[in-house]
Amino acid sequence: MDAVTIEFAPATGTEKEWNEAYARLADYFRSYRLHNRIRRTQLILTTLGLASEEHAKDPSKSPTQHAINQARRMMKEWLEEIYVDIPMTDTQIEGTGRLGFFLSGGPDRWPHFFLDKETLPHDMAEAMRNSVRESGPGLQVSKMTPRDIDLGLISNVAEEGLDRFGRHPVVRYSVLIVLIGVVLGYLYTLLQ
Amino acid sequence: MNPNETPAPAIPHPAQGLPPLRISRTRRATFFTLVGLGTVVGTWLMVVYLGEGGLGPLELALLATFIPLYYQLNVGFWTALAGVWLMNRPSPDTLDLWQTLSPEDHHAPIEASTAIIMPIYNEDVTRVFEGLRAIYLSLQQTGQDEQFDFFVLSDSDDPSKWIEEEVAWLELCRQLKAFGRIFYRKRRKPINRKSGNVSDFCRRWGKRYRYTVVLDADSLMSGRLLTTMVRIMEKNSGLGILQTFPRQIAAETLLGRVMQFAQALYGPPFAYGLDYWQCGEANFWGHNAIIRLAPFIENCALPPLPGKEPFGGHILSHDFVEAALMRKAGYAVRLLPSLRGSYEEGPPTLIDMLKRDRRWCQGNMQHIWLLFAKKWHPMSRLNFLHGILSYASSLLWLLFLVFSTALAALPSGRELERTQTAEQLLLGLTIALIFLPKTVILLDEQLTGRMFKPLKQRFLTSFSSVLDTIIFTLMAPVLMIFHARFVVYTLLGKGVNWVAQRRKMSGGVDWVEVFFTFGPISLLGIIWGVVGWFISTNFLLWISPILICLVLSIPMAGIVSGSHSGRRLGLFLSPEEDEPPTVLSTMEQNLTEVNDRLQLQPELEKYFGLLQVCLDPYVNGLHVSLLRKRKNIQVSRDYLDTLADRLVREGPQALKPQEIKAMIYDTDTMTHLHYRLWSAADKDLAPFWFLAIRQYNVAATNPFAHLLAQRKGETVRLSA
Numbered sequence: 001m002d003a004v005t006i007e008f009a010p011a012t013g014t015e016k017e018w019n020e021a022y023a024r025l026a027d028y029f030r031s032y033r034l035h036n037r038i039r040r041t042q043l044i045l046t047t048l049g050l051a052s053e054e055h056a057k058d059p060s061k062s063p064t065q066h067a068i069n070q071a072r073r074m075m076k077e078w079l080e081e082i083y084v085d086i087p088m089t090d091t092q093i094e095g096t097g098r099l100g101f102f103l104s105g106g107p108d109r110w111p112h113f114f115l116d117k118e119t120l121p122h123d124m125a126e127a128m129r130n131s132v133r134e135s136g137p138g139l140q141v142s143k144m145t146p147r148d149i150d151l152g153l154i155s156n157v158a159e160e161g162l163d164r165f166g167r168h169p170v171v172r173y174s175v176l177i178v179l180i181g182v183v184l185g186y187l188y189t190l191l192q
Numbered sequence: 193m194n195p196n197e198t199p200a201p202a203i204p205h206p207a208q209g210l211p212p213l214r215i216s217r218t219r220r221a222t223f224f225t226l227v228g229l230g231t232v233v234g235t236w237l238m239v240v241y242l243g244e245g246g247l248g249p250l251e252l253a254l255l256a257t258f259i260p261l262y263y264q265l266n267v268g269f270w271t272a273l274a275g276v277w278l279m280n281r282p283s284p285d286t287l288d289l290w291q292t293l294s295p296e297d298h299h300a301p302i303e304a305s306t307a308i309i310m311p312i313y314n315e316d317v318t319r320v321f322e323g324l325r326a327i328y329l330s331l332q333q334t335g336q337d338e339q340f341d342f343f344v345l346s347d348s349d350d351p352s353k354w355i356e357e358e359v360a361w362l363e364l365c366r367q368l369k370a371f372g373r374i375f376y377r378k379r380r381k382p383i384n385r386k387s388g389n390v391s392d393f394c395r396r397w398g399k400r401y402r403y404t405v406v407l408d409a410d411s412l413m414s415g416r417l418l419t420t421m422v423r424i425m426e427k428n429s430g431l432g433i434l435q436t437f438p439r440q441i442a443a444e445t446l447l448g449r450v451m452q453f454a455q456a457l458y459g460p461p462f463a464y465g466l467d468y469w470q471c472g473e474a475n476f477w478g479h480n481a482i483i484r485l486a487p488f489i490e491n492c493a494l495p496p497l498p499g500k501e502p503f504g505g506h507i508l509s510h511d512f513v514e515a516a517l518m519r520k521a522g523y524a525v526r527l528l529p530s531l532r533g534s535y536e537e538g539p540p541t542l543i544d545m546l547k548r549d550r551r552w553c554q555g556n557m558q559h560i561w562l563l564f565a566k567k568w569h570p571m572s573r574l575n576f577l578h579g580i581l582s583y584a585s586s587l588l589w590l591l592f593l594v595f596s597t598a599l600a601a602l603p604s605g606r607e608l609e610r611t612q613t614a615e616q617l618l619l620g621l622t623i624a625l626i627f628l629p630k631t632v633i634l635l636d637e638q639l640t641g642r643m644f645k646p647l648k649q650r651f652l653t654s655f656s657s658v659l660d661t662i663i664f665t666l667m668a669p670v671l672m673i674f675h676a677r678f679v680v681y682t683l684l685g686k687g688v689n690w691v692a693q694r695r696k697m698s699g700g701v702d703w704v705e706v707f708f709t710f711g712p713i714s715l716l717g718i719i720w721g722v723v724g725w726f727i728s729t730n731f732l733l734w735i736s737p738i739l740i741c742l743v744l745s746i747p748m749a750g751i752v753s754g755s756h757s758g759r760r761l762g763l764f765l766s767p768e769e770d771e772p773p774t775v776l777s778t779m780e781q782n783l784t785e786v787n788d789r790l791q792l793q794p795e796l797e798k799y800f801g802l803l804q805v806c807l808d809p810y811v812n813g814l815h816v817s818l819l820r821k822r823k824n825i826q827v828s829r830d831y832l833d834t835l836a837d838r839l840v841r842e843g844p845q846a847l848k849p850q851e852i853k854a855m856i857y858d859t860d861t862m863t864h865l866h867y868r869l870w871s872a873a874d875k876d877l878a879p880f881w882f883l884a885i886r887q888y889n890v891a892a893t894n895p896f897a898h899l900l901a902q903r904k905g906e907t908v909r910l911s912a
Contacts, residue, residue, distance in 0.1 A: 020874060024871075027889060030889045031889055032809055033894070064872070064873055065873070068870045068871035094816070095859070098809045098812070101810075141395060141396060143395070144391050146494055147491075148495055153564070172684055172685060176684065186249070
């Protein structure tokens with residue numbers, strides 16, 4: 001295991017900004033469920049070092065932004081090494097690769113090799129490649145075409161009538177009101 | 193299963209499984225003669241009663257509403273009696289599908305490939321996947337699970353639900369080592385709702401399977417019943433659809449438990465009775481059924497109905513139509529009156545039940561179009577008619593009561609002895625038609641102990657039956673008013689939206705909702721009572737049972753929707769509550785484990801799926817890897833960037849669901865959003881994200897474990 005050496009003296013940015021970047025990176029790497037704290041600390045320091053160099057070149061971005069950008073770059077380079085022979089777009093490599101690391105048990109089995117593109121254990125790379133998952137089996141397409149149902153004469157007449165009705169909702173309600181009126185009127189005459 | 197397996201070729205002349213014409217004709221002749229006789233006798237008595245002073249328009253209108261109502265009453269009566277007879281006949285039923293299997297068949301290996309599909313829409317994700325796990329494990333116990341694949345077919349449009357479904361799918365596959373056996377499919381556009389979802393499955397993967405078992409999100413089926421259904425289908429090549437009789441389970445409210453109890457007690461005789469006269473022309477109820485895929489794909493695609501929704505357009509109650517189409521194609525549709533192994537959940541409250549009925553009503557009313565369509569089997573036509581009547585009868589009943597009120601207001605002059613005898617006979621006959629089936633079924637239970645053997649439980653069953661009769665009697669007039677309203681709404685063109693169903697009560701009774709829903713019903717009862725009082729005391733007494741139910745609808749709806757369900761007293765007990773089947777107890781244990789977990793803050797819990805897909809590198813990876821890369825996105829990249837920026841700065845509450853959906857459909861946006869959130873300075877983050885970043889790692893020690901139980905025995909490492 002490499003010794004953890006802390007040599008971090010950024011030329012730009014305030015202490016508060018770099019502390020914020022440190023805290024965010026710590027949360028970020030923790031979200032990878034890397035339970036090995038030493039490896040996490042190594043990664044944080046490496047990333048902060050790279051971020052400080054970038055911040056010196058472009059101080060318009062915050063140290064936190066530079067730090068996460070560096071973590072992303074490291075991730076991409078690492079995954080490209082692993083999935084070198086599998087045709088996928090950049091975003092697919094990132095998504096599938098991250099998931100593959102988890103599904104292959106990476107956080108527990110190979111925490112020391114996480115983001116280490118120089119040392120790629122064969123079994124880890126193989127397990128990650130084998131973990132590419134799809135949500136459905138291969139298609140076997142069939143045609144399922146609706147056939148018209150002959151609704152018969154009554155339905156056809158009703159269809160035409162309803163079409164006319166449907167165009168004028170006022171008519172529908174008027175018919176209803178007239179019907180109720182007729183019934184009430186009839187009842188009234190009966191009660192007289 | 194073998195992915196390249198070709199399903200059995202379509203059978204030109206299906207024979208096995210289609211009951212012999214002689215038997216089905218005899219049964220129907222007997223059944224409908226009895227139904228006809230009952231209806232004619234009732235109608236005749238009514239004519240005698242009304243006709244003393246001649247039949248005027250009002251009397252004729254009353255008679256017109258009475259006849260279909262009495263027909264329906266007779267159908268129910270004779271169905272129940274036929275069922276009780278079938279359950280108790282000494283020799284086995286010649287049409288019993290269970291009898292088609294020999295003892296050896298039950299142990300023969302299954303070779304037919306079957307897809308178990310579960311279309312879902314914004315459902316409780318934990319319930320869906322824990323239910324699926326229980327079915328999967330139950331199938332595994334049969335040792336015949338190799339030929340079964342599972343598909344979760346999602347139309348969910350709630351972004352958080354969608355992500356939760358993906359997460360739960362992955363976790364379930366991980367725990368069960370079921371990658372390649374359990375699949376998840378999310379449709380981008382939910383065209384034609386549930387039936388469209390099933391059709392989409394058929395088009396994509398239908399050729400890979402000989403059968404499909406359709407489940408609802410709340411369905412549960414035992415492995416034993418599933419394998420038996422496949423075996424029955426294999427043995428009866430003319431069977432197109434085999435529908436089981438699902439029993440209600442997992443009810444917690446009084447209404448839920450009463451319905452559960454009623455279904456357990458009265459359901460089986462009714463199922464047997466339906467099987468008696470429906471024979472090979474039964475109905476498909478949309479779930480807990482097995483379908484022969486080749487003829488289904490060939491014949492059962494649904495065309496839209498003429499006109500616009502709600503009366504026309506997309507067919508809502510697709511199941512009846514699919515059954516009719518299957519029968520039209522020459523395949524039998526049978527009901528399997530199974531006593532165990534097929535389960536579903538019911539609505540928890542009266543309001544939920546009414547919401548469900550509103551949808552079903554619209555679906556059934558659409559079938560008016562199909563009544564007169566050509567080439568249906570006459571029984572399919574009758575099935576449509578019965579479906580329509582099940583809701584239209586409420587309107588007819590209401591009109592019957594209105595006409596009766598009007599008639600009572602007129603000077604009656606019905607004083608002849610003949611008229612009074614007819615009135616008394618009609619009353620007695622109607623009471624018998626309503627209560628005799630229940631009495632006979634209860635008597636049968638007391639004698640056979642089909643539900644419970646111990647005497648104490650049989651006594652409690654009798655007592656519960658009396659109580660459930662009271663509760664259903666109180667509810668019936670209220671349901672009548674609502675169903676009548678639904679029918680009128682549908683006829684006036686007021687459609688329903690597709691909403692997720694609530695299957696469990698969250699919190700107590702919402703009395704405000706109850707008051708505003710049932711307040712007008714109580715008012716109607718009071719007004720009707722005042723009118724009745726003006727008419728005559730006798731009339732008021734006659735109609736008072738109905739009016740009392742209407743007036744009391746608010747407390748009644750509140751009480752039945754509450755959690756005091758009589759369970760502690762041993763009331764309304766169903767066999768599944770007393771001795772839960774393994775598939776149910778597995779699911780309930782797991783649900784309890786998940787429900788007992790510590791919850792995040794409500795705000796975070798509400799958007800947990802979204803929170804995970806944005807923050808968690810693995811969940812984000814899962815989502816992005818499951819998304820198909822779109823060639824052309826329908827919105828501009830700038831628009832998506834603006835939305836992502838707002839999401840980071842203002843939080844998910846500030847965005848509309850469709851805006852969140854637009855983002856999470858795009859792979860690039862979701863990948864960038866993940867880093868954008870993590871790289872934002874504290875001051876640029878919405879309070880929601882600030883809190884989420886600090887709490888997430890503590891709350892979610894395993895990103896995929898939040899929604900499902902962690903069953904150690906089943907947890908495996910994929911790479912091993």
